[in-house]
Amino acid sequence: MNSPIEDVEFLARSEHRIDVLDALADEPRTRTDLQDATGASSATLGRVLSDFEARKWVTRSGYRYELTTQGRFIAEGVADLLVRVETERRLRDVLELLPAESLGFTLDMFADAVVTVGDAEDPYRAVRRFDELIEGAESMRAFGTATLKSANVGTLHRNIVEGMETEILYPPPIIEAVVDWNPTAAAEAVESGNLAILLHDDLPCGLTILGDRVALTGYARDTGMLRIVIDTDDPDALARAETLYETYRREARPFEPEGE
Numbered sequence: 001m002n003s004p005i006e007d008v009e010f011l012a013r014s015e016h017r018i019d020v021l022d023a024l025a026d027e028p029r030t031r032t033d034l035q036d037a038t039g040a041s042s043a044t045l046g047r048v049l050s051d052f053e054a055r056k057w058v059t060r061s062g063y064r065y066e067l068t069t070q071g072r073f074i075a076e077g078v079a080d081l082l083v084r085v086e087t088e089r090r091l092r093d094v095l096e097l098l099p100a101e102s103l104g105f106t107l108d109m110f111a112d113a114v115v116t117v118g119d120a121e122d123p124y125r126a127v128r129r130f131d132e133l134i135e136g137a138e139s140m141r142a143f144g145t146a147t148l149k150s151a152n153v154g155t156l157h158r159n160i161v162e163g164m165e166t167e168i169l170y171p172p173p174i175i176e177a178v179v180d181w182n183p184t185a186a187a188e189a190v191e192s193g194n195l196a197i198l199l200h201d202d203l204p205c206g207l208t209i210l211g212d213r214v215a216l217t218g219y220a221r222d223t224g225m226l227r228i229v230i231d232t233d234d235p236d237a238l239a240r241a242e243t244l245y246e247t248y249r250r251e252a253r254p255f256e257p258e259g260e
Helices: 004-012 015-026 031-038 042-054 069-091 125-135 150-161 172-181 183-191 235-251
Strands: 058-061 064-067 114-117 139-143 165-170 195-199 206-210 213-219 226-232
Touching: 004 015, 015 031, 015 042, 015 064, 015 069, 031 042, 042 058, 064 069, 114 125, 125 150, 125 206, 125 213, 125 226, 139 235, 150 165, 150 183, 165 172, 165 235, 172 183, 172 195, 183 195, 206 235, 213 235
Parallel strands: 139 165, 165 195
Antiparallel strands: 058 064, 114 226, 139 206, 206 213, 213 226
């Protein structure tokens, strides 16, 4: 009997084999249907289907092919593996900026996440994505470890004044920097009654909950520049973010502006 590795190698050596499995996972198909779905030539498709039938992954009824129980089992496993590999590839070079694992987040929570990374070609890409998230939010709870860019602060101020319920936890130096950026705007935000500010001295990274979406933010260690935003509406990620936020919120203390 062949080893499992040999069957894994068999699948990995041809993209068409993966494509045929994926197409048949949706519904039974004729060879013509499979050619249209995969782009494989007739000869290639014939070899793939013959190999699948020999492994008892596929059965034929008339002109239509469909996955057997074991074929569907393989197809589901391959699809899961591809999602895992794609998720890891997207996060490979930037995950070190986010202590996601130590905070209780797992990689599968980010399978459908939007990953936005600033780089030398476009250093403000992550800043713009974070601005988009704030712009479209009806509520916001956040903690962070670095000063927001002025563009983000401007959007946040406008949304707060217009009614967005907002609560933020930040270290005192960051709150002071935001207030100093525009004392008048800061006062307007506080006076709107839509903003609560809490102080915390030991936060692990940037985390923002915007309605049913959660965003983790990471910063370049040498410049403090916002480099990555990973945002998702995954229910497990949101639940973990809620728990994490409440943990740090219980440890925080109220912000008391000077003169009060």
